[in-house]
Structure formats: C-alpha cells, structure tokens
Amino acid sequence: MVIPASAAFHSGTKNLVFIYRGEGNIEPREVELGPQVGHEFVVTRGIKAEEEIVTSANFLIDSEAQLQAAAGAFVPPPPGAVRLHP
Numbered sequence: 001m002v003i004p005a006s007a008a009f010h011s012g013t014k015n016l017v018f019i020y021r022g023e024g025n026i027e028p029r030e031v032e033l034g035p036q037v038g039h040e041f042v043v044t045r046g047i048k049a050e051e052e053i054v055t056s057a058n059f060l061i062d063s064e065a066q067l068q069a070a071a072g073a074f075v076p077p078p079p080g081a082v083r084l085h086p
Contacts, residue, residue: 002040007055018054
C-alpha cells in the first residue's frame with residue numbers, strides 16, 4: 001500500500017498518519033514506512049486499505065494536539081503560592 005508523502009508525519013523517531021474517524025474525529029497512528037517512490041511512501045505496517053487518512057495539514061493537527069495535551073497537563077499553583085518576578 002502507498003500513501004501520499006504529505007500524509008506521513010515524522011515525529012522524532014516515529015512515523016505517524018492521522019486516520020479520519022468521521023464527524024471531524026481523527027486518530028494518530030504509528031506506521032512503518034518503506035521506501036519513498038516519487039511523492040508517495042510505501043506503508044509496510046500500521047494501516048488498513050479501507051481506512052481514510054488525512055493527506056494534508058498534518059503539521060497543524062499535530063501542533064493542535066500538542067497544545068491540547070500541554071493545556072491538559074497544566075496544574076495551577078496551589079493557593080498562597082509565591083510568585084517570583086524576574
């Protein structure tokens with residue numbers, strides 16, 4: 001199976017594609033990529049032929065996911081905490 005090169009997102013040591021789940025929902029999925037052939041990558045593991053993938057704007061999707069994760073991990077300081085000024 002091949003996918004457009006624009007659908008592959010290289011995140012450090014992982015290769016990801018975003019699977020479209022319908023109704024605006026997407027799922028990041030780690031895939032194993034084989035060689036690049038022109039403007040396409042061979043996918044050797046990680047997705048099935050009938051799955052729909054996002055083929056553009058992957059950088060924006062990943063950035064939004066990272067922002068949401070960071071916001072969810074934010075823990076406000078406890079009451080009475082001292083704020084230091086530079």
